[in-house]
Amino acid sequence: MNDPILTVTDLHKSFTLHHTGTMIPSVAGASFTVRAGRLTALVGPSGAGKSSVLKCVYRTYLPQRGTIRFAAADGAMDLAACDEPTALRIRARDIAYVTQFLHCLPRQPAVDVVAEPLVAIGAGRAAARAAAEERLRELDLPERLWGIPPATFSGGERQRVNLARGLVHRPRLLMLDEPTASLDRRSAELVVAAIRAAKADGVGILAIFHDPDLVAALADEVVTLRRPEAPCAA
Amino acid sequence: MSDPVLRVRDLTRIHGPGCPRCRELTGDHHGTNICPVCGSVVAVSGVSFDLWPGEILGLMGESGSGKSSVVKLLHLDDRPTAGSAVFRDRDGALHDLATVDEAVARRLRDGRFGMVHQNPHLGLNYRVSAGGNIAERLLCSGERRFAAIRERALALLTRTEIPAGRIDDQPGRFSGGMQQRLQIARALAPQPELLFLDEVTTGLDLSVQARILDLILEIQRELGVAMIVVTHDLGVVRLLAGRTLVLRHGRVVESGLTDQILEDPQHAYTQQLVMSAL
Numbered sequence: 001m002n003d004p005i006l007t008v009t010d011l012h013k014s015f016t017l018h019h020t021g022t023m024i025p026s027v028a029g030a031s032f033t034v035r036a037g038r039l040t041a042l043v044g045p046s047g048a049g050k051s052s053v054l055k056c057v058y059r060t061y062l063p064q065r066g067t068i069r070f071a072a073a074d075g076a077m078d079l080a081a082c083d084e085p086t087a088l089r090i091r092a093r094d095i096a097y098v099t100q101f102l103h104c105l106p107r108q109p110a111v112d113v114v115a116e117p118l119v120a121i122g123a124g125r126a127a128a129r130a131a132a133e134e135r136l137r138e139l140d141l142p143e144r145l146w147g148i149p150p151a152t153f154s155g156g157e158r159q160r161v162n163l164a165r166g167l168v169h170r171p172r173l174l175m176l177d178e179p180t181a182s183l184d185r186r187s188a189e190l191v192v193a194a195i196r197a198a199k200a201d202g203v204g205i206l207a208i209f210h211d212p213d214l215v216a217a218l219a220d221e222v223v224t225l226r227r228p229e230a231p232c233a234a
Numbered sequence: 235m236s237d238p239v240l241r242v243r244d245l246t247r248i249h250g251p252g253c254p255r256c257r258e259l260t261g262d263h264h265g266t267n268i269c270p271v272c273g274s275v276v277a278v279s280g281v282s283f284d285l286w287p288g289e290i291l292g293l294m295g296e297s298g299s300g301k302s303s304v305v306k307l308l309h310l311d312d313r314p315t316a317g318s319a320v321f322r323d324r325d326g327a328l329h330d331l332a333t334v335d336e337a338v339a340r341r342l343r344d345g346r347f348g349m350v351h352q353n354p355h356l357g358l359n360y361r362v363s364a365g366g367n368i369a370e371r372l373l374c375s376g377e378r379r380f381a382a383i384r385e386r387a388l389a390l391l392t393r394t395e396i397p398a399g400r401i402d403d404q405p406g407r408f409s410g411g412m413q414q415r416l417q418i419a420r421a422l423a424p425q426p427e428l429l430f431l432d433e434v435t436t437g438l439d440l441s442v443q444a445r446i447l448d449l450i451l452e453i454q455r456e457l458g459v460a461m462i463v464v465t466h467d468l469g470v471v472r473l474l475a476g477r478t479l480v481l482r483h484g485r486v487v488e489s490g491l492t493d494q495i496l497e498d499p500q501h502a503y504t505q506q507l508v509m510s511a512l
Contacts (some may be wrong), residue, residue: 016500019509054496060494061494061498085286088491105448120455
């Protein structure tokens with residue numbers, strides 16, 4: 001049940017800005033494990049590279065060093081080194097990444113925003129919508145909002161849409177970047193309940209919380225990242 | 235994983251006499267694609283990539299970077315100086331686009347490929363009606379039954395949100411966005427396996443652009459057709475393409491997942507492009 005699904009070893013990430021000749025270190029040697037049905041929290045000061053770690057796992061950032069072993073549905077692989085079509089396939093099916101910001105088409109109704117990950121892996125539109133509605137109901141998003149694009153929603157409503165979208169295709173790994181930042185108490189409670197339900201469902205979670213109480217309440221493992229060295233000449 | 239629809243290797247196109255040093259003395263490090271020895275233009279050099287079934291691949295770069303030249307070679311509007319581009323059709327037959335004869339080239343263009351140009355005048359026949367534009371493509375791909383042609387034309391016009399009542403109007407009477415949608419309908423007529431989109435939203439109003447981009451995504455979801463999207467617009471690749479190649483001076487300077495290219499660009503030129511975005 002609680003097998004490791006993600007094992008990150010000695011991850012290093014820096015950015016080289018060619019026009020200024022600067023090298024900006026971001027992640028300095030992160031190592032940790034995420035298990036199925038468990039939550040690993042990344043903590044550390046601002047600038048310690050917490051969000052960068054999530055982006056490396058998602059392959060939005062290319063790490064300079066280290067391995068990112070992921071147990072996908074069809075076998076283990078290193079996300080730092082696998083080919084791009086494989087990374088896209090794993091993303092679509094096995095990993096959900098929920099940031100503080102909901103990136104979606106400004107003209108797409110909330111229910112379709114949530115249904116999209118299912119449609120992308122081949123579910124029929126009607127079935128995907130039904131699953132999306134179920135998630136939105138669980139997260140207590142008022143039904144009158146389902147047909148409206150989330151651009152006009154409050155922060156709490158938008159964040160619930162975002163989380164519903166992350167959970168709709170039941171990923172193996174869910175990554176959360178401050179999912180309760182700037183939420184009122186009621187919205188935060190709903191998000192926390194959804195995180196607990198996902199854990200109970202066997203989803204492995206890698207999360208960044210700004211609230212230490214949430215770390216204490218939800219995390220099974222806490223990984224402290226240290227701030228890397230200052231930028232230097234490339 | 236299934237086989238790629240297209241396997242491109244070392245694709246090269248040199249305009250001019252060419253010499254043994256053309257490729258060596260041009261490109262990113264030299265800051266030019268004009269050979270200093272013989273004056274030839276190295277439009278495309280050493281371009282290699284795979285295109286997977288159902289995938290949308292972005293080709294990004296500034297004017298003159300070679301992105302449209304690559305598409306011309308793949309759409310058989312031009313022939314490469316060197317390299318190969320093997321297209322696997324839905325029946326599993328392989329065609330090297332670098333060497334196919336003109337008869338096969340015509341068959342592929344008419345039946346297996348679709349092209350949507352930036353300029354609708356290149357993609358549409360303005361002397362016939364909207365329905366006629368679609369019918370032409372269907373006739374070329376072997377359909378001869380009038381009722382079937384009319385029915386398919388109507389279905390495609392509806393799919394691309396052109397009112398059925400305008401089937402007999404000539405494209406010159408359509409708005410810019412509608413002409414682009416008619417080009418898409420025409421390109422889709424023979425149910426192509428590979429669709430090329432060359433700067434299809436450039437010069438259109440923002441709301442019209444959005445509608446066309448949505449339509450392209452919907453079509454990709456419905457039909458699973460593989461697409462190559464040429465654009466200089468970072469927003470277009472972000473929305474459409476899972477992977478992107480960045481071209482400069484006819485070379486691929488960087489390739490990767492589109493969000494990686496935009497958020498963690500590795501090459502100095504890509505960094506400059508991303509920083510120039512509004």
